[in-house]
Structure formats: C-alpha cells, structure tokens
Amino acid sequence: MNATFHPSDEFLMAYGAGSLDESSALLLATHLALCPRCRAEVGRIEALGGAIIEDLEPSDMGADALVSVLAKLDEPPPRPQPRCPAGGPSGLPSPLRDYLPADIDALPWKRLAAGIEQAILLQGRGIRARLLRIGAGITVPEHGHGGMEMTMVLRGGFSDLGRGYARGDVAMADPQVVHSPAADGGETCLCLAVTDAPLKLTGLVGMLVNPFLDL
Amino acid sequence: MGSPLAFSFAAIDDAHVPDMMRRRLEEGRGGVPDETLDIEPELGRRRMSDLLSAVAQDGDRQAFAVLFQYYAPRLKTYMRKLGTEAAVAEELAQDAMLAVWRKAASFDPSRASAGTWIFTIARNLRIDMLRKERRPEINIDDPELVPDPAPRADEVMVTEQSERRVHAVMAGLPAEQTEVVKLSFYEDTPHAEIAARLKIPLGTVKSRLRLAMKRFRSELGDDLP
Numbered sequence: 106m107n108a109t110f111h112p113s114d115e116f117l118m119a120y121g122a123g124s125l126d127e128s129s130a131l132l133l134a135t136h137l138a139l140c141p142r143c144r145a146e147v148g149r150i151e152a153l154g155g156a157i158i159e160d161l162e163p164s165d166m167g168a169d170a171l172v173s174v175l176a177k178l179d180e181p182p183p184r185p186q187p188r189c190p191a192g193g194p195s196g197l198p199s200p201l202r203d204y205l206p207a208d209i210d211a212l213p214w215k216r217l218a219a220g221i222e223q224a225i226l227l228q229g230r231g232i233r234a235r236l237l238r239i240g241a242g243i244t245v246p247e248h249g250h251g252g253m254e255m256t257m258v259l260r261g262g263f264s265d266l267g268r269g270y271a272r273g274d275v276a277m278a279d280p281q282v283v284h285s286p287a288a289d290g291g292e293t294c295l296c297l298a299v300t301d302a303p304l305k306l307t308g309l310v311g312m313l314v315n316p317f318l319d320l
Numbered sequence: 321m322g323s324p325l326a327f328s329f330a331a332i333d334d335a336h337v338p339d340m341m342r343r344r345l346e347e348g349r350g351g352v353p354d355e356t357l358d359i360e361p362e363l364g365r366r367r368m369s370d371l372l373s374a375v376a377q378d379g380d381r382q383a384f385a386v387l388f389q390y391y392a393p394r395l396k397t398y399m400r401k402l403g404t405e406a407a408v409a410e411e412l413a414q415d416a417m418l419a420v421w422r423k424a425a426s427f428d429p430s431r432a433s434a435g436t437w438i439f440t441i442a443r444n445l446r447i448d449m450l451r452k453e454r455r456p457e458i459n460i461d462d463p464e465l466v467p468d469p470a471p472r473a474d475e476v477m478v479t480e481q482s483e484r485r486v487h488a489v490m491a492g493l494p495a496e497q498t499e500v501v502k503l504s505f506y507e508d509t510p511h512a513e514i515a516a517r518l519k520i521p522l523g524t525v526k527s528r529l530r531l532a533m534k535r536f537r538s539e540l541g542d543d544l545p
C-alpha cells in the first residue's frame with residue numbers, strides 16, 4: 106500500500122538539494138523507498154538542481170585541471186566504505202537497513218516507559234534518529250514538543266489526532282503540537298523517529314523521561 | 321590508449337563539441353550569440369547526455385573532456401555558492417568530475433539528464449567530503465521498494481522534453497520563489513538560514529517553496545523520475 110502522509114515540501118526540497126542532516130535524510134530516503142509519489146517529487150527537485158548548475162556562471166578552473174583529472178582516470182577507484190554487516194534485517198527498506206545490524210534486537214534498546222523503548226541510530230547537528238518500539242495498543246500520554254518531530258511507521262501502525270498512520274506514513278509534529286499517539290492493536294509498532302533539540306525535556310522523547318512516567 | 325598526459329583539448333573531434341558548449345566558449349572570448357540561441361541549449365543538453373553515455377559505454381576520454389570543460393567550472397561555482405573557499409571548490413569540482421567518470425555506468429538517460437545526474441554526484445560528494453556524512457539514498461534493486469504505480473514512459477525523449485520544461489518553468493516563476501528555490505541549493509542548513517538571510521519569516525520561506533513545488537508538479541507531472 107502506498108503512503109498517505111508524506112514529509113512536507115520543504116523537507117523534500119532540502120533532501121533533494123542536499124542540505125538535510127544525515128538523520129533527517131535517513132528518514133526521507135527510507136520514506137522514498139516506500140513512496141513513489143515522493144520519489145517523483147525528489148526527481149523533479151534534482152532536475153531543478155541540474156538546471157540550476159547549468160545556468161550558473163562558470164568559474165575559472167586551474168590551468169592544469171583537466172590534465173590532472175585525465176591523469177587520474179586510470180587510477181583504481183578508492184575502496185567503497187564498508188556498509189553494515191550482512192545487509193541488515195529483512196522487511197525494512199534499504200537505506201535504513203544499511204544502518205542496522207541483521208537482527209534489530211541486537212541494538213542497544215532502552216526502555217523508556219511501559220511498553221515503549223528506543224534505540225538511537227544516529228545523531229549529529231543537534232538532530233537524532235532513533236527506532237521506537239511501541240507495544241500493541243499502548244497509548245503514549247499527552248505531551249507537547251520542544252522542537253520538530255518526524256515519525257515514520259515501519260511496522261504496525263498508530264493513530265494520532267484523528268489520523269491513522271500505516272507503513273510508510275510520516276507524521277510531522279511542529280513544536281506547537283500537543284498529542285497522544287496510540288499504537289494500533291495486534292502488533293508492536295516499529296517507527297523511525299527524527300527529533301531536533303534533543304536536550305530539551307519536551308517532545309516525545311522528553312516526555313518519555315518525564316517523572317510522571319514509569320521509568 | 322596513450323598516456324592521458326599526451327591528451328590535448330585541441331584533439332577533440334569538432335563533432336563532439338555540443339553547440340551549447342561551443343557557444344559558451346565563444347561567449348567567454350567575447351563572441352556574440354547568434355539567432356539560433358533558442359534551440360541550441362536543447363541540442364546541447366541532448367548531446368551532453370549522449371557524451372555521458374559514450375563515457376559510460378566506451379570509456380570515451382574525449383567525450384569526458386568535453387563534459388569536464390562544461391560542467392567542472394559550473395560545479396566550482398556551485399561549491400563556491402555553498403561557501404566553500406576557492407581552492408577547495410576547485411578540488412571538489414575536479415573530484416566530482418572524476419566521480420562522474422567512475423560512476424558513469426550507473427547513468428541512465430531514461431531517468432535523468434546529464435546535468436541532473438552530475439548535480440547529484442556533486443551534491444553527494446560534497447556531503448561526503450565536507451560534511452563527513454553519509455548520504456542515505458534508495459537502492460533501486462531493493463526488494464522492499466514500492467514500485468512506481470504505472471510503468472513510466474521511460475523514453476530518453478521524455479526526459480529531454482521534461483528537462484527543457486524545467487528550465488522554462490524556472491524562468492517563469494515569480495522572482496521571490498526563484499530566490500528561495502535557488503537558496504535551498506546554496507545553504508547547508510535548510511530554511512531557517514534562508515529566512516535569516518532574506519530577513520523574512522520562516523513561514524514565508526516555506527510557503528514560497530510550496531508554491532514553487534506546486535508549479536513544478538503541475539507543469540512537469542510525473543515525466544521525470
């Protein structure tokens with residue numbers, strides 16, 4: 106089934122332009138694997154990038170630029186950086202799989218509250234990507250956000266503010282949003298979540314270290 | 321194949337030089353564009369993709385040299401606009417073109433034009449070299465990939481026509497939208513820096529971007545991959 110809820114236009118633009126941090130780009134790329142609509146969108150943005158490059162004024166290159174590059178054409182290319190071992194777990198799209206061990210149970214999961222656990226995958230530029238596991242039927246208590254939060258469903262589903270999110274769907278929460286997402290019954294909901302402002306004790310993660318919760 | 325150092329740009333077969341590029345070279349020497357200006361860039365773009373295919377299929381060094389002469393100086397400008405100092409921008413532009421040579425086999429003219437593909441190579445190289453980050457991307461062989469709903473009309477011609485329309489739609493955007501679109505490609509941090517630079521609210525940046533993307537969506541549809 107195709108995704109119903111997509112990353113906002115400015116995130117798609119930033120991904121195509123290359124200005125997104127790695128954590129957000131990981132979520133975007135994972136969504137793209139599951140969403141032909143957004144793949145087409147990013148394709149148009151990249152075509153825009155090509156047109157912009159072609160319209161740029163050329164800079165002067167060094168006098169021997171072409172000669173020195175031609176001299177390198179026969180050099181063996183550098184070995185590609187090793188990717189994650191054994192291709193990662195099945196059932197998850199490729200860009201994300203590259204960041205995971207073959208068995209996601211091997212990740213350093215931390216229990217955050219009853220039925221809710223997280224594993225940090227990546228952080229940088231003040232932004233973090235994590236996997237979240239929310240037990241079937243678990244409701245996350247109402248909370249606000251100190252920053253942006255993007256949550257993408259990988260398995261199972263959840264509902265929030267009257268919307269149902271299934272595999273591939275991305276929920277975008279602004280700093281103003283106050284909500285109480287609930288995992289669907291039946292199976293554990295696995296999500297990839299990206300948050301900024303990780304030091305503020307607000308947002309989904311901040312809420313999860315809230316003293317009112319069972320820690 | 322002789323030593324690459326023995327290569328001389330003058331040795332390039334004249335037929336290899338795309339019209340667009342020849343025109344640019346002439347402009348650089350103070351040449352005056354002639355009245356066929358309107359159609360020449362299309363011919364040039366078409367031939368850029370042909371040249372890149374020749375690099376991919378035959379390891380054609382002369383074709384590569386033409387691509388280099390056209391794209392490397394523009395990639396250097398692109399890197400400069402992203403705030404990179406001149407010497408590093410020069411190195412990145414050269415490395416990007418070397419990556420173009422090495423990755424040419426993955427260029428598919430039915431999916432993207434030469435310019436678009438070279439842009440993605442340069443973008444990713446910069447993320448790798450300057451930001452020291454990985455660039456997560458889809459893998460088209462991924463069994464988990466949700467396929468496109470209908471088989472795309474994957475004719476090279478469609479890509480070329482769409483490519484021409486990209487330039488046309490860009491040219492037709494209101495100036496304030498063109499500005500935020502272009503700045504999106506020249507900032508390392510999305511949106512907020514653009515808002516600060518233009519001294520306009522973040523919401524205005526987002527709404528201008530959305531309007532521009534809506535226009536692209538309606539004008540270009542799904543012809544482009």
Ligand SMILES: [Zn+2]
Pocket residue numbers: 108110111112136140142143144
């Ligand atoms: Zn989407």
